[in-house]
Amino acid sequence: MKILLIGASGTLGQAVAANLGARHDIVRAGRNSGEERVDLTQHDSVQALFQRLGRVDAIVSTAGRLHFGPLSEMTAAQFNIGLQDKLLGQVNLALLGQHHLSEGGSITLTSGIVAIEPIRLGANATAVNAALEGFVTAAAIELPRGIRINAVSPTILTESVPAYGSLFAGFESVPAARAALAYQRSVEGAQTGRVLRVD
Amino acid sequence: MKILLIGASGTLGQAVAANLGARHDIVRAGRNSGEERVDLTQHDSVQALFQRLGRVDAIVSTAGRLHFGPLSEMTAAQFNIGLQDKLLGQVNLALLGQHHLSEGGSITLTSGIVAIEPIRLGANATAVNAALEGFVTAAAIELPRGIRINAVSPTILTESVPAYGSLFAGFESVPAARAALAYQRSVEGAQTGRVLRVD
Numbered sequence: 345m346k347i348l349l350i351g352a353s354g355t356l357g358q359a360v361a362a363n364l365g366a367r368h369d370i371v372r373a374g375r376n377s378g379e380e381r382v383d384l385t386q387h388d389s390v391q392a393l394f395q396r397l398g399r400v401d402a403i404v405s406t407a408g409r410l411h412f413g414p415l416s417e418m419t420a421a422q423f424n425i426g427l428q429d430k431l432l433g434q435v436n437l438a439l440l441g442q443h444h445l446s447e448g449g450s451i452t453l454t455s456g457i458v459a460i461e462p463i464r465l466g467a468n469a470t471a472v473n474a475a476l477e478g479f480v481t482a483a484a485i486e487l488p489r490g491i492r493i494n495a496v497s498p499t500i501l502t503e504s505v506p507a508y509g510s511l512f513a514g515f516e517s518v519p520a521a522r523a524a525l526a527y528q529r530s531v532e533g534a535q536t537g538r539v540l541r542v543d
Numbered sequence: 544m545k546i547l548l549i550g551a552s553g554t555l556g557q558a559v560a561a562n563l564g565a566r567h568d569i570v571r572a573g574r575n576s577g578e579e580r581v582d583l584t585q586h587d588s589v590q591a592l593f594q595r596l597g598r599v600d601a602i603v604s605t606a607g608r609l610h611f612g613p614l615s616e617m618t619a620a621q622f623n624i625g626l627q628d629k630l631l632g633q634v635n636l637a638l639l640g641q642h643h644l645s646e647g648g649s650i651t652l653t654s655g656i657v658a659i660e661p662i663r664l665g666a667n668a669t670a671v672n673a674a675l676e677g678f679v680t681a682a683a684i685e686l687p688r689g690i691r692i693n694a695v696s697p698t699i700l701t702e703s704v705p706a707y708g709s710l711f712a713g714f715e716s717v718p719a720a721r722a723a724l725a726y727q728r729s730v731e732g733a734q735t736g737r738v739l740r741v742d
Contacts (some may be wrong), residue, residue: 387619415685416642420586420635427626435670436619443615462681462736471634474677475670482661482669486614537661 345369347531348393348400350384350437351407353377355503356454359520360406360527368531371397374407384408384433387440394444402531403441404452405434411468412511418467426472435479438493448490452530453480457499457543463511473497477539484537492536498523499543518542544568546730547592547599549583549636550606552576554702555653558719559605559726567730570596573606583607583632586639593643601730602640603651604633610667611710617666625671634678637692647689651729652679656698656742662710672696676738683736691735697722698742717741 345368351357352372361370373380373393380396383389384407394400408430411422434453441451458466459473480495487493500508502517509517526540544567550556551571560569572579572592579595582588583606593599607629610621633652640650657665658672679694686692699707701716708716725739 415638415682416687418638420631420638423634423638424627424631427631428623431670431674432619432623432626435622439614439617439619439622458681459677462677462684464685467678467681467685470681471630471674471678475630475674478658478661478673479666479670482657482666483614485661486663486666488615 345401345531347371347402347404348373348397350374350382350405354406355501355520356498356523357406359524360404363521363524363528364531384437385428387436390436390440394440397444399444399446400449401446402450402452403437403445404527404531405437406454408433408454410472412465414465415467423468426468431472431475434476438483442487442491445491450491450531451493452527453495455495455497455539457497457515459497465511480539481537494530494535494538494540496523496526496530497539497541498526516543544600544730546570546601546603547572547596549573549581549604553605554700554719555697555722556605558723559603562720562723562727563730583636584627586635589635589639593639596643598643598645599648600645601649601651602636602644603726603730604636605653607632607653609671611664613664614666622667625667630671630674633675637682641686641690644690649690649730650692651726652694654694654696654738656696656714658696664710679738680736693729693734693737693739695722695725695729696738696740697725715742
């Protein structure tokens with residue numbers, strides 16, 4: 345398969361590239377690195393990427409920024425960061441990507457455990473991740489030509505504990521390589537409209 | 544209680560006003576009608592409303608626009624309509640409103656059944672409603688001074704069947720007056736971080 349992977353330079357993206365790259369042709373894309381540069385929040389940037397690539401068999405995103413901060417100080421402008429970046433960026437990728445996928449192709453987006461396990465400072469993250477999970481369940485019932493869409497929802501990665509572990513007190517971490525298996529299940533499996541939780 | 548009700552002129556808002564108004568002092572607000580005018584998508588408009596009102600005991604929103612349309616033609620700009628209006632508008636109301644509520648006060652937002660029961664043309668609605676439901680579960684764990692927050696998630700209203708029934712094939716409708724009971728439960732009850740489904 346020819347697989348477009350956005351966010352390929354991140355901790356999760358590298359693990360997904362290692363897993364899928366063993367059997368497939370991976371195009372690594374990112375905002376600031378990778379063979380292809382793309383800004384998911386920009387319609388023209390994503391459209392141009394697909395024009396360059398032609399047809400792909402799978403689209404995988406492990407990209408997206410969120411806002412973390414105390415609810416008592418949070419502003420709508422801060423909350424909108426996650427809406428525009430991790431949520432609308434990935435939705436934009438799916439909306440444009442649906443027209444560039446081969447029959448039976450797939451889209452795999454990334455949400456996160458706080459969708460269903462809220463943490464302090466994480467109101468934006470919970471809302472954005474829950475929205476992404478809702479989006480894939482709804483998009484799945486409308487996609488034509490056997491195209492599938494799923495979300496992978498990992499808990500905190502073991503590799504990310506030094507940086508973010510304090511936010512996730514008492515959460516069991518998973519190695520990125522284990523989370524990558526869920527992306528493999530989404531890309532190589534047959535399910536659609538599912539949230540694949542890794543925790 | 545002194546209750547601020549946004550979206551008071553809508554089908555659901557009128558039913559909530561009738562229920563809560565029997566026992567409480569309701570301030571009816573809306574974008575284009577009501578005693579108070581407010582645009583939830585505008586920080587300054589919401590802030591000015593709270594400056595005029597002073598402290599309130601409960602905030603209820605039955606307001607918010609979504610985008611409905613086929614996924615195959617949907618653009619990120621269209622998807623953003625629901626993100627900016629029903630989602631970020633209600634989040635903005637909660638973020639600013641938390642500072643103007645009395646101790647033990649409550650915030651009640653409105654999501655909708657498509658959060659968990661997707662329909663054709665409804666990818667934006669599912670994502671927005673799921674995000675709102677996520678937001679209240681996360682916000683509830685950070686709100687101080689006994690302030691509570693819940694979402695009411697009604698199915699299609701019986702009064703709305705003539706206009707929107709074709710989107711909701713096989714869904715059992717509920718009268719707005721029955722949906723209003725869930726708002727009463729949220730405002731007069733003690734629960735927080737809950738999604739009160741009415742279907």
